[in-house]
Amino acid sequence: MPIYNCHMHIFTIEHVPNQFLPLRITRLMRNPFLRLPLRFLLANMNPFSNRDLFHRYSNFVRVSYKKSQKDVFKLVRSYYPLDTKFIVLPMDMEFMGAGKVEKDIYEQHKELAELRDQYPEQIIPFAAIDPRRNDVVKMLAALVEKDRFKGVKLYPPLGYRLDNEKLYEVYEYSQRNNIPIMVHCSRGGIKHKDISTNLANSYADPDNCKRILKEFPNLRFCLGHFGGDKEWKKYLNDPWDESSPDESKSWLSKILDLMKSGNYPNLYADISYTIFSFEKNSKLLKVLLEDPKVRSQVLFGSDFYMVEQEKFQERRLSIELRAVIGEKFFKEIAEINPKKYLGTSSSP
Numbered sequence: 001m002p003i004y005n006c007h008m009h010i011f012t013i014e015h016v017p018n019q020f021l022p023l024r025i026t027r028l029m030r031n032p033f034l035r036l037p038l039r040f041l042l043a044n045m046n047p048f049s050n051r052d053l054f055h056r057y058s059n060f061v062r063v064s065y066k067k068s069q070k071d072v073f074k075l076v077r078s079y080y081p082l083d084t085k086f087i088v089l090p091m092d093m094e095f096m097g098a099g100k101v102e103k104d105i106y107e108q109h110k111e112l113a114e115l116r117d118q119y120p121e122q123i124i125p126f127a128a129i130d131p132r133r134n135d136v137v138k139m140l141a142a143l144v145e146k147d148r149f150k151g152v153k154l155y156p157p158l159g160y161r162l163d164n165e166k167l168y169e170v171y172e173y174s175q176r177n178n179i180p181i182m183v184h185c186s187r188g189g190i191k192h193k194d195i196s197t198n199l200a201n202s203y204a205d206p207d208n209c210k211r212i213l214k215e216f217p218n219l220r221f222c223l224g225h226f227g228g229d230k231e232w233k234k235y236l237n238d239p240w241d242e243s244s245p246d247e248s249k250s251w252l253s254k255i256l257d258l259m260k261s262g263n264y265p266n267l268y269a270d271i272s273y274t275i276f277s278f279e280k281n282s283k284l285l286k287v288l289l290e291d292p293k294v295r296s297q298v299l300f301g302s303d304f305y306m307v308e309q310e311k312f313q314e315r316r317l318s319i320e321l322r323a324v325i326g327e328k329f330f331k332e333i334a335e336i337n338p339k340k341y342l343g344t345s346s347s348p
Helices: 022-029 032-043 053-064 069-077 105-118 136-145 165-176 197-203 206-215 229-237 251-261 278-288 314-325 327-342
Strands: 004-008 085-088 123-128 151-154 181-186 221-227 267-270
Touching (some): 004 327, 123 136, 181 206, 221 229, 229 278
Parallel strands (some): 123 151, 151 181
């Protein structure tokens, strides 16, 4: 069974603003003479802990400072069977107010297309779209029609809403050309430097997708992270019932309501990053997948290499998840559903 990892990243430090990491670490780490000592310092601040926060931060830095997207991809490829397929999600962070980007999104996309040509059976490239780019629809069309990109990545907390006028042109183009959308849907993560955390989170709220799904019923739309770990925790710990107002519900509950309604058959959610709180969330996921409506709209993904900051390790993820939820459920979320989401298969 070929596994589809539907959510991962291979961009490097050259593709992010120079204030992307705290304390100007990004700028310091661009100095090759400081890079290794700083990594060593982070990894050994607590030498008696296995994969503690500083060690994990060192791992994150280690991956992001690979020489190229190819180097990052070769690392994640080594964690999975050789026939695994990866949806690679670039990030366009030029408008997040965090300084200069060394290599812009056009270069990032070009490198990704060239890498896909080297691994045509494994890499499935998506285009990073920011509606604040004047030529964004033209850029998308060229990536799809010339460079054979297969989807769109949106990250609203960088400073825009899903109902942005320019994005409607993106949705129209994507629906017309059978192109799926992947949108960040969890609290936290990367945000625009000059907007509040609450405002950034509001841009990622799953309620924002309802209007899009109604106006573009044939558009395949995935909510990345399934609402996020904090919202899964809220679902488990906070009292609520089916009649609760939407604003009091966890984002996980909101997404489940959309799936169970039967009104949005082209809505998906992936478990990336969220599943790395493995002990509690893998068990909850198994229970949720017992509902066939939910099960048919869930995708496997990891969010490599963002998850290099977590204790649970990438290499163990697909193996242990397969053991917990069972072969049948794993096949559905890691092979059958991804094919439907990508538009390469219409039936199980």
